[in-house]
Amino acid sequence: MPFVQRKAAPTQAPPPQQAPKPADIFEVEDVVDMSAQENETLSAPQFKAPEQPDLSCGAGPAPILDGLKGGAATIAPAAAAAAGPIVSTDLTMLAVGVVVMILVVVNVALVLYLALSKNSASAQKEAPPPPQPSVHYISVPQPPPVQPVYHDDEPHNPRPRRQSAPGGEEVHNERMKRSSSARSLKSMGDRAETLEEAKAFTEERNNEVRNMSPREILESLKAGNSRFWNGTPERVDMSAVERRQLIHGQVPKVAVLGCADSRVPIEMVLDQGIGDVFVMRNAGNLYGDHVAGTIDYAIHHLGIKLVVVMGHQGCGAVKAARLPTKAILNEAPKLKEMLLGMKRELQYCEKTLDHITDPNARDREAVIANATNQVRHLLCDPRVQDKVQKNELLIVAGFYEISSGIVDFIEVPMEIGDDE
Secondary structure (H helix, E strand, O other), X not given: OXXXXXXOOOOOOOOOOOOOOHXXXXXXXXXXXXXXXXXXXXXXXXXXXXXXXXXXXXXXXXXXXXXXXXXXXXXXXXXXXXXXXXXXXXXXXXXXXXXXXXXXXXXXXXXXHHHHHHHHHHHHHHOOOOOOOOXXXXXXXXXXXXXXXXXXXXXXXXXXXXOOOOOOHHHHHHHHHHXXXXXXXXXXXXXXXXXXXXXXXXXXXXXXXXXXXXXXXXXXXXXXXXXXXXXXXXXXXXXXXXXXXXXXXXXXXXXXXXXXXXOOOHHXXXXXXXXXXXEEEEOOOOOOHHHHHHHHHHHHOOOOOEEEEEXXXXXXXXXXXXXXXXXXXXXXXXXXXXXXXXXXXXXXXXXXXXXXXXXXXXXXXXHHHHHHHHHHHHHOOHHHXXXXXXXXXXXXXXXEOOOOOOEEEEEOOHHXXXXX
């Protein structure tokens, strides 16, 4: 039998299945009805699994691939469309909530600040002022002044004179009048207001000083010291025009070699004014080379007629000079040299001072001995001796007692200077 090739009956391919619709695979109601608690657990929308395409042997590859592509194309837009609105809505609501919370906090803080400011302002207005301390003055009645009682047999002298000048009270008063005529004019209230008046006062005063003898000048110093320790000084300040006249020159009454101690104001102690005293001061009122030149200038050029070497009570330099030599050697070089020189000069009276038991009396005698030594040095100058012998110059020692204000003047015999 002949071989007959039979043709196979053509098979018809199944029609391609269409991709499922988005409504069939995505449940919109689940997203809409989702609660706030479910939002935290559900991070992605739920999808239904797409229907699998028919992958039987009878189907070709083309329908299978078309089915897969259709499912993917359907699922991706649906998921993006469902998740996008949810995420953007949550972020917007969160941002709005944060802004609202910040505004609320700011408003609350502002309200509290305004309330506190108002309360503090009202409290300051209502607070009463602090009480002022009350001061009570107690008036104490002053006792009536006690009037001194004088008997008929007792002389009444309200300003006792410590010592009177030789020759009686009338001579003393005349000398005081002559020695202080310029001061008397000022004490009566007559003051120079113009240059002519000041010039007249200055010339009058200078002429009075030039015409005074050394003894009269010494008496005027004693009278001035009496006024000082009595508390009735007459020293009057100069006016501006009177001070201006001093530029033309000086005519001092006395040259005083005094101690540098601050408790010894020489012009005040002697109740003298500007231009009256030519002052030299150093520790221990010592006569040395520099002081010698200054005194020579005062005597031979300024016409000084009285020189006073004045020590004082409680002089520290004199006390230090009486210390043991071993203690003095520990001092500074210049101070050591000065104290050793004073100690050598006090050797002649050392035994006498040691026999004085009262410390105040011993201090007084040591200071007077030191001042007397300086006067002795002055009297060794031949030119000075010549003026002293002619009564043109007087050189005395002095002791100022700080406790009372009294100055004692000690005249040194000429023989002491001649022995040197």
